[in-house]
Amino acid sequence: MPRSPSTPKLPAPASAPRRADAARNRDKILAVARRAFAESDGDVSMAEVSRRAGVGMATLYRNFPGRRELLEALYTEEVDAVCAPAPAAEDEGAGAAFVAWLRRFVAFSTNKRQIAAELLTHVDSANPVFNENRDRVLAAGRPLLAAAQASGEVRADLSLEQILDMVIAIVRISADAEYVAPILEIALEGLRG
Amino acid sequence: MPRSPSTPKLPAPASAPRRADAARNRDKILAVARRAFAESDGDVSMAEVSRRAGVGMATLYRNFPGRRELLEALYTEEVDAVCAPAPAAEDEGAGAAFVAWLRRFVAFSTNKRQIAAELLTHVDSANPVFNENRDRVLAAGRPLLAAAQASGEVRADLSLEQILDMVIAIVRISADAEYVAPILEIALEGLRG
Numbered sequence: 001m002p003r004s005p006s007t008p009k010l011p012a013p014a015s016a017p018r019r020a021d022a023a024r025n026r027d028k029i030l031a032v033a034r035r036a037f038a039e040s041d042g043d044v045s046m047a048e049v050s051r052r053a054g055v056g057m058a059t060l061y062r063n064f065p066g067r068r069e070l071l072e073a074l075y076t077e078e079v080d081a082v083c084a085p086a087p088a089a090e091d092e093g094a095g096a097a098f099v100a101w102l103r104r105f106v107a108f109s110t111n112k113r114q115i116a117a118e119l120l121t122h123v124d125s126a127n128p129v130f131n132e133n134r135d136r137v138l139a140a141g142r143p144l145l146a147a148a149q150a151s152g153e154v155r156a157d158l159s160l161e162q163i164l165d166m167v168i169a170i171v172r173i174s175a176d177a178e179y180v181a182p183i184l185e186i187a188l189e190g191l192r193g
Numbered sequence: 194m195p196r197s198p199s200t201p202k203l204p205a206p207a208s209a210p211r212r213a214d215a216a217r218n219r220d221k222i223l224a225v226a227r228r229a230f231a232e233s234d235g236d237v238s239m240a241e242v243s244r245r246a247g248v249g250m251a252t253l254y255r256n257f258p259g260r261r262e263l264l265e266a267l268y269t270e271e272v273d274a275v276c277a278p279a280p281a282a283e284d285e286g287a288g289a290a291f292v293a294w295l296r297r298f299v300a301f302s303t304n305k306r307q308i309a310a311e312l313l314t315h316v317d318s319a320n321p322v323f324n325e326n327r328d329r330v331l332a333a334g335r336p337l338l339a340a341a342q343a344s345g346e347v348r349a350d351l352s353l354e355q356i357l358d359m360v361i362a363i364v365r366i367s368a369d370a371e372y373v374a375p376i377l378e379i380a381l382e383g384l385r386g
Contacts, residue, residue: 173358186380
């Protein structure tokens with residue numbers, strides 16, 4: 001029997017509630033995947049993400065055609081958190097605002113490491129996802145550093161790249177957080193000149 | 194014909210001038226080898242060391258039965274330099290003395306890296322040469338840090354291990370010395386609290 005023209009072959013345009021559902025699914029998948037990657041040292045299958053998020057494989061693959069796309073989205077979300085405007089703190093000077101941003105960068109460096117390592121099994125380090133996101137981080141930090149240096153609260157003799165390399169070097173020290181945290185404080189203290 | 198008892202089978206005890214010669218040869222070999230390893234990124238043969246030091250292979254092997262022994266001696270010499278008593282500086286406080294020692298440690302960390310990497314091709318990192326020398330470095334630095342902390346010139350909330358890990362992390366940043374040097378200064382500044 002011929003298909004009735006009233007049976008559309010293409011999906012109907014998503015209605016607002018369906019778009020909201022889709023966004024919720026995407027968010028749920030990302031939240032579950034982030035936790036799963038952190039807990040399992042990266043060895044997480046798409047089937048496991050689908051199961052833990054409570055969405056079917058079809059929904060998962062509609063959102064993220066593969067593991068690589070899922071990892072890219074996780075990585076980009078981490079970068080978004082560093083680039084988001086800082087919560088306004090009325091009484092904090094430019095130096096404190098810059099240091100607060102550096103602390104968000106530290107959290108980012110720690111969270112993204114596993115994700116970046118996994119992502120590198122799918123793309124190489126020359127992939128634009130890394131350079132573009134690096135540029136976004138630098139663009140977010142640069143005005144904060146400029147203000148802190150202009151107010152004399154942060155030493156003027158270091159570039160943002162140097163400061164971030166210092167922070168990265170310290171957070172990569174292989175030891176537990178309790179051992180590394182005071183080392184980072186010393187370095188941040190040094191920035192105040 | 195039976196050997197006459199007057200022909201000694203063991204070498205005669207070395208006379209004082211011969212001992213001095215031997216020490217000079219050993220020093221010359223070490224100096225040449227250190228330079229050769231630094232220049233060549235580690236790819237130096239025993240024959241090359243013998244040629245550049247102007248000593249025969251027999252003399253070289255009498256001093257260092259193999260590449261591994263030569264590397265161990267170079268490594269230990271670097272550690273000796275860190276552990277040597279600091280040159281007395283009358284007007285310098287305990288904080289400055291500790292920081293001066295850290296700067297010697299930085300030079301050591303930089304010089305020894307190539308040697309340690311080569312040495313690891315002969316022995317594994319559990320070899321006592323590493324642990325013993327690590328202990329010697331810590332023993333040399335500990336009283337200097339204690340004095341600097343007691344005088345209030347260096348923050349009291351970090352251990353020597355943490356401070357050295359901070360310094361090592363920074364000097365390992367892959368960039369040229371001009372880029373890394375100010376980062377190290379910031380960190381040393383932070384120590385002053």
